[in-house]
Amino acid sequence: MSEYKKITLEIVEKLKNIVGDRNVIFDDIEKLEPYSHDEIAEKSYGSMPEVVIKPETSEQIAQIMKFANKENIPVTPRGAGSGLSGGAVPIFGGICLSVEKMNKILEIDKANMVAVVEPGVITNDLNDLLTEEDLFFAGYPMSVESCYVGGNVAENAGGGRAVKYGVTGRYIIGLEVITPEGDIINLGGKIVKNVVGYDLLNLMVGSEGTLGIFTKIIIKLLPLPKEKVALLVPFKDVETAINMVPTIITNGKIIPTAIEFMDQLSFQTCYKYLNEHFPHSDAGAMLLLEVDGNSMEQLEQEYETIGDLCLENGALEVYVADNHTTQERVWRVRRNIAEAFMVYSPVQSLEDIVVPVAEIPNVLPEIDKIAKKHDVLIPCYGHAGDGNLHATVVKKPEMSMNDWYRILDNILMEMYVVTTSFGGTISGEHGIGHKRKKQMKELMEPATFELMKRIKKSFDPNNIMNPGKILD
């Protein structure tokens, strides 16, 4: 690993000249600390930046990258810090480049159904504004309250509605990017089709800040569906619930916006946390489904078809939430599972494995075996509709920290091997960061890994752009 230059007072002065005094944090541990970690619970993944800068324009970022590239200083771009793989953590110190001040919605172009935004715009704020125009950005991560569009693009965030709408990348049609060498490049545009040369736009999406910094993001918008209905469906066991998932789409001929899965451990822990209670709290598993559209009559038909299918296939009951209050009540349970487990035991590893949808019933018993073998909890919940499961490894309170550190790597590797053996991958939406890079290297075809390394090298010859993420 190359030796990076340490941040000196002289360097800080240079940075201040570029972004202004008020946009630099240096030598103030209290103010630097929030930039040292993301939402991974485990503190050992954190690392302090030497300096935090908050540029306000593309040109400033271009100047910074030119400077950092020349001086061999690592630069870690950062959005809201709500990631779960360490992507925004400055593991080599150096500069943490926060886009928090680049938070303007530049344009909502209704004629082209496009929004142009800066990377620091909060995704939820954008959608609030778009709602007034009856439009929406269909990328829908679960951390809607806080995350930035820039981070969504960098991680190619997915979430609860990917079954129907896909993930963030589907809606990103143009980017202005500052390369690690400080060039400003424009990829794509307000166009839907584009086959000119290699598809660098989609290479940038999900690159976790290792290939460039996005300064303008062009988003394809969709008309906002007027109505939605959620169904909460308890089943006697995991298998019956999961077997329903492909059936709904193939037999029901309906693509719901969401098919979320919660095992018993997940929803029971969450009920306790929220002081919530629904009948059938002893069910083995639950599905939370959502359909959307423009007419309630059509939705009634759709949810009846799905509901009847569920009841014919072993559902204990089908609950219907067709107004905001009841929908919020059922979605709250799904959204708060991670938080609920933090209360039970804050020591955990939040995972997001993906397998082909039809393999879910085969994978879950294997994960259960791993949990029993190592005496940990692995509640499973998540986006069953697209095969993406948050199999979260949770330390039992009685286990010692030493034992936990000793076994965690093995547990993760065993889980990843199982996932891969069923044709899946180790991360569907959280990304690799520095959390999973070791396992990624081990499980990826060597030739593919080598190509990725060369891509990184060609963009970032001095390895200063978010170094140590995805690959070393």
Add this chain to the structure above:
Amino acid sequence: MKIIVTIKQVPETGNVKMDPVTGTMKRDGVESIVNPLDLYAVEEAIRLKNEFGGEIIAITMGPPKADRALREVISMGCDSGILLSNKSFAGADTWSTSYVLAQAIKKLGEYDLILCGERATDGDTGQVGPGIATWLDITFTTYVSGVKEVKENSLVIERMVETGYEILEIENPSLLTVIKEINYPRLPSLRGKQKARKLDIPVWGPEEIDVENKNLGLKGSPTRVVRISKPKVSRNGELFVCKNDQDIENAVGKMFEFLESKEII
């Protein structure tokens, strides 16, 4: 057991926007829902019915679209619904509303229990439940947190008061207004939704029930909403920016003065 549940349709205020100029709610496109506190009354009725048998009639007064609120509680488990809807009822205050509801309940014949929510989330008065009982001249109990025992001609209930709980035995028929602590309302089921969609919900106006016209609507209401004002938030903070030790000393001094002036220290 024959149970009557009164409900109200209210605007969904969870993600409502306020007009910054007038200070009132922007009602455009705001969804109407069953008053969330009424759902606890509905749930308690369903639980009692499931245990002791009988029937549940839901009743509401409101515009024609309040029909949807009745269908929602029928899909949870109520057996039938009655909508009191007529132009002459419009603008009624709690006195006139409870009068009309009471007259409608009289038409339903004998009953054992009337269940109401604690209050509506829009009007926030909590007066309609006790009002109905007064018109009907039956016992009422507010803030009920549990039905402990169902006897032949009475109920043993638990009621939350400031200092704790009261246990009371009340003769039938009576009216209870229930609080959140009493239960967890269930969600409507698919079969319930299907049943509720097909069910015929009778609409009653002044012709169908025995009412005196002078007691109806805005004209029959002794109370008026004269003005709605936003309470002023009187909290004021003072911020001291300290750049050196002297500043800190001054700031601490001022804080002591403040705490002494409020007789906190």
